[in-house]
Amino acid sequence: MRIRITFSKQDALRYTGHLDLHKLWERAARRAELPLAYSQGFHPQPKMNMAAALPLGFSSRCEVLDMKLERDIPLEGLKEKLNATMPSGLRVQLIEEVDERAPALQTQVVSAEYEVILTEAVDGSKLKRRIDSVMESESLLRIRRNKEYDLRPLIEGLEMQSENKISMRLSAREGATGRPDEVLDVLGIPVEDARVERTALNFTS
């Protein structure tokens, strides 16, 4: 049986990275006595996939995880059971069964949406102009980890929602993933002056 879990990751858990989150879920499954399936071999690994890694420090309302179970189990009550022993900051919102033969979750993600709250006062009209110029530009060449890449095609949407709130939609395809902190850098906003939350993951339907 394959189940898909949608959960939020907030507060202290913003500082838990992708690999540690895998471990966290493996333990959560053990606490809830889920028959989690493992790979064969000397170092068996749990069969779990996450849709898209969330950069450290950002929160999320919509993380998605697929988990393979050794056998079918009833899903009612499972959400409550999992939530009863979760660290603060992680809440399961939805659990649904998916077709075992469906393609791997991470190949289905196309984009991610983010909401950015600015914690320090900014000059709104200046920021608006910056956003406009980003959206009007043809390319934004940047260097990350010693590799040059173009950020612009990864930005699918960028808007100012209010004086202290920006929203953006960034590509999240395999090998073409935009990072919100890179966009903030282009806008001249130090990442420590912003609280970034992932608000939605969009999948191919």
Place this chain on the structure above:
Amino acid sequence: MYLSIQKHLTGLKTGQIYHSVVIVERHSIYLTNLVIIPAMMNPEQIEKELDRILLKVQKPGRYVGGELNITQKDWDTVKTKVALVFPDIYDIGVSNVGLKILYDQINQREDALAERAYAPWLDMEDLMRERGIPLYALESKQPLACFDLIGFTLPYETLYTNALNILDLSGIPVRSEDRDASHPIIIAGGHSTMNPEPMHAFIDAFVIGEGEEVIHDIINVIMSLRAPKGQSNLPADEGIASPARRGRNDILRELAKIPGVYVPRFYEAYYLEDGTVSHIEPTVEDAPAVITKRIVPKLPPPPTKFIVPNVDIVHNRVSVEIMRGCTRGCRFCHAGMITRPVRERSVDEVLEAAEKAIKNSGFEELALLSLSSSDYTNVLELVTKVGEKFSGTHLKVSLPSLRIESVSIDLMEKLKDRRAGGFTLAPEAATERMRRIINKYIPDEDIINTTREIYRRGWSTIKLYFMIGHPSETLEDVQAIADLCKRVLAEGRKVIGWKAKLHAGVSTFVPKSQTPFQWVSCDTPEQIKAKQELLKRELYRDKNIKLSLTDAEDSFLEAWLSRGDRRMAEVVYSAWRKGSKFDAWQEGKKYDAWMEAFEEHGLDPLFYTHRQRRTDEVFPWEHITAAVRKNFLFQDFRMSLEGEIRVDCRLNCFACGILPTFAGMRRENPGEGWKCPDVKSPAQKKVTAAVNNHELPVVGD
């Protein structure tokens, strides 16, 4: 540097408590740690600051708390607040079982709360000092300075400078004498405090022995005598005669009355001309001349709600202590001497706790802890049942400290598909002479036969632990370590061919207080170097042998402190001021700082390490006892010189002193829990004999 201090000083606000930073001492002005730490910031301010810096440090998850199974209580309604501190990084400290036990003990009370803090890593400390963030507890983010009681665990000596650094980072005066009623009471316990003297100037009260019961006694005193928060948070009053100061002293006077609690300020140490101790005596009436360790008669139920970290740590596991103490009597072993008597938990209690702990935490590994698993009475039954209970799960089980015998392989085999890591054995020495000296007698043939069988049954890597630097060890004894390793591997190759691997872990022996080797001298740096070179020469050639050696400088640091006296406190202080911290880490420790510190205080490091103690020497820890008599230790030391061994004391009581010290406790707790054999005291024997021989007067005669 001076200008930056000036800048900071002019920015100070009146009415706010600041920790003074310009330290002008007898000989020098220290230029380290010269950043203002405001003692008070509220949790909201701290959290806000953290959000701004955490993405700049390695592994920020260490600093945010929020783990599963923590206890969070209402700060404003709980009377007494305790911060428990493991003075190393989170990754090491969070799985410490000792602090976990105390955390549970305290949080089970309605009137008290316990929270945790660890040493921030170097990158985080820099940012905290730069931005004036005081060290805080992970649960509430309250600054440590706002707690009533801070309890350090000091399991090893290389944490001492970190403990000082943590006080400083918390805005609390590092020296006990500089604290006033506004500051928390600072206590410490743990194995290294069996000789507390090198830390006597910084810790208000030490807990000697086991903490499960005494922590409640301490909290009760603090609850009844310490002024409620708010009243006591007035700016520091420096006057000796001020009510605030008396209040603190009164609390400490009360603490000194609790059995097992040592309050160093109420003792004075006197020295002879040769620098050794003449005597140590209490300066106040209530302080006992000798502080005897506390023990619990029966191990209380083990913790089952382990804190589950949200980031990777060193030991990702739950631990269940199956037995405390050890009857083997290895003469080098500090833990084996100070944790007597042996007390076991029942198989059922261990199983039940293990099941609950795994269920509550979801951890992937279970460690069954003791100093010597093979000596646990029902070890076979335990291992069989653990195997059954967790069959079909992916749980790994670790069973440390197995004896070198084929039964150990049977035990490990029962855990085979769930074993954690390779197969580890600890012969400690490789010649018969040496093994007799250290009282760990295993014939070579047993080692060869056991290891051959381990390879045969499917383990390709065996790890052997040895120590160099045992008393009277020669290069031949060290050569024998290399020879034995080669022989073990050669046997392995006969069985499984070139797959066979060996890992030799060779550490350097450090003589510890309260053991039969407390009289012996350490090896000199030259001796250690020669021995380590020999091992490298002999063992580096074979690529299937991995050799790990401990850094000789690390061993010296441990050696100065483990048998140090009160004067060492100034060395610890200066070494820390000169920037040494994280002394167990290459990134932190500064050996040169320690050498300078010794020089500054006119002390010779060799006095503490390379000196055979006189047989009548009074030790700096003479007023502290683990209830094992000095005479017993001395007799054991003499036996080691003669190469005489003592068998397992479950078979034969050697009168170490535990039973008479805790006779009343044992009487009230009879039965199988203690593994000391039944002995009649000589007095009782005489009475029995006299009764049997009709020698006693009969009433009416």
